[in-house]
Amino acid sequence: MSTATKKRILLIYTGGTIAGNVAESNVSETKRSDPDSFLAVLDDSIKIVKRNWNIEIEPKNIDVFNVDSSDILPENWTTLVEKIAEEYDNFDAFIILHGTNTMGYTAAALSFALENINKPVILTGAQVPLGYLGSDATTNLVNSLRLAVWGYHPIKGVIAVFGSKIISGVRVKKGTDFDYDPFAAFITGSLGQIGRFIRISEAALEKHISYLSKVKPLAIQSRVLSVKKDFNTKVIASLTEVPGMSYELFQSLVENNNIKAFVLRAFGAGDASKNLRKGFEYLKEKQIPIVVTTQAPNGIASFQVNEPGKELKNNDLAIPAYDMSIESMTTKMAWLLTQNLSYEQIKIKMLEDLHGEINIENELI
Numbered sequence: 001m002s003t004a005t006k007k008r009i010l011l012i013y014t015g016g017t018i019a020g021n022v023a024e025s026n027v028s029e030t031k032r033s034d035p036d037s038f039l040a041v042l043d044d045s046i047k048i049v050k051r052n053w054n055i056e057i058e059p060k061n062i063d064v065f066n067v068d069s070s071d072i073l074p075e076n077w078t079t080l081v082e083k084i085a086e087e088y089d090n091f092d093a094f095i096i097l098h099g100t101n102t103m104g105y106t107a108a109a110l111s112f113a114l115e116n117i118n119k120p121v122i123l124t125g126a127q128v129p130l131g132y133l134g135s136d137a138t139t140n141l142v143n144s145l146r147l148a149v150w151g152y153h154p155i156k157g158v159i160a161v162f163g164s165k166i167i168s169g170v171r172v173k174k175g176t177d178f179d180y181d182p183f184a185a186f187i188t189g190s191l192g193q194i195g196r197f198i199r200i201s202e203a204a205l206e207k208h209i210s211y212l213s214k215v216k217p218l219a220i221q222s223r224v225l226s227v228k229k230d231f232n233t234k235v236i237a238s239l240t241e242v243p244g245m246s247y248e249l250f251q252s253l254v255e256n257n258n259i260k261a262f263v264l265r266a267f268g269a270g271d272a273s274k275n276l277r278k279g280f281e282y283l284k285e286k287q288i289p290i291v292v293t294t295q296a297p298n299g300i301a302s303f304q305v306n307e308p309g310k311e312l313k314n315n316d317l318a319i320p321a322y323d324m325s326i327e328s329m330t331t332k333m334a335w336l337l338t339q340n341l342s343y344e345q346i347k348i349k350m351l352e353d354l355h356g357e358i359n360i361e362n363e364l365i
Helices: 035-041 043-053 074-086 103-113 137-148 202-213 248-257 274-286 307-314 326-336 343-350
Strands: 005-015 055-067 093-097 120-124 157-162 165-168 172-174 183-185 190-194 198-200 236-240 261-266 290-294
Touching: 005 074, 005 137, 035 043, 035 055, 035 137, 043 055, 043 137, 055 074, 074 103, 093 137, 103 120, 103 157, 103 172, 103 326, 120 137, 137 157, 137 190, 157 202, 165 183, 183 190, 190 202, 236 248, 236 326, 248 274, 261 326, 274 307, 290 326, 326 343
Parallel strands: 005 055, 005 093, 093 120, 120 157, 236 261, 261 290
Antiparallel strands: 157 165, 165 190, 172 183, 190 198
């Protein structure tokens, strides 16, 4: 009889809905789960994996913090990165139990921070807490475990597994608070589906993995793991343009609130109104980067379609977001702001495709 392959899996507990951090209800009992509860629900699945795949899973759980994901801070991202780096040589994969509200931000942040990781970091959660009627917690956790030890494709890097979706970390977008399948890949970034079977898009996975060795070779050991763990969201203002919005708002936020970067949801294909032109000119003079996206749910801010966007491009007044999600562009900006880069360097890096977060295409019209 062949010896079973051993896989060491670290479950990282952060709280969220899956742990029972929800508002009290008149129709269901309030129940909170501790980290040991999640190990218990994996027992049967671990036995099945050993019997069917000849893989012996050795799970361990740690509690790094316990918060509602709406209360997640950049410091929490740093803690997660530090813990993964600390335990990198001790485990073959990491599963993070996380709330759904900011899972897209955390997944993007970890993607940027763990530049050449050679192991899977899988985020999952639940729409209904563990122990509640109708909970999807067990399914999502078991599916994450399945993917973490999957031997048919080289699973690595930061990935979200939720419902039937397998999504690249920089493309995780929550679309609903009700469905069991609330997440989708934002425009691109779908790596496959998981149900009774696991269906991997080999081309998409190969592209996802290719980014992990752009900076340095893949990290076999922690000593060569490239980690940039700091983020600064406190100096970023994220605004949504409305008709008649005052350009003076930019200057006020810079001078009164020490804002160092902006994210603006403009109209159309990144078509901020001419009314804001003086504000953009002020930011350029002060060398404060502003990335402009679109309010269209699946739109692309290319600065190539209408005159307002073309003016921003021709006068070098803003960074077009193209198809970056709001989660990726915000965490990417927060990450770059901590690296002592110049204004021009930040502009270049925001348009560099680091982990599949941005696709730059020229419009043909």
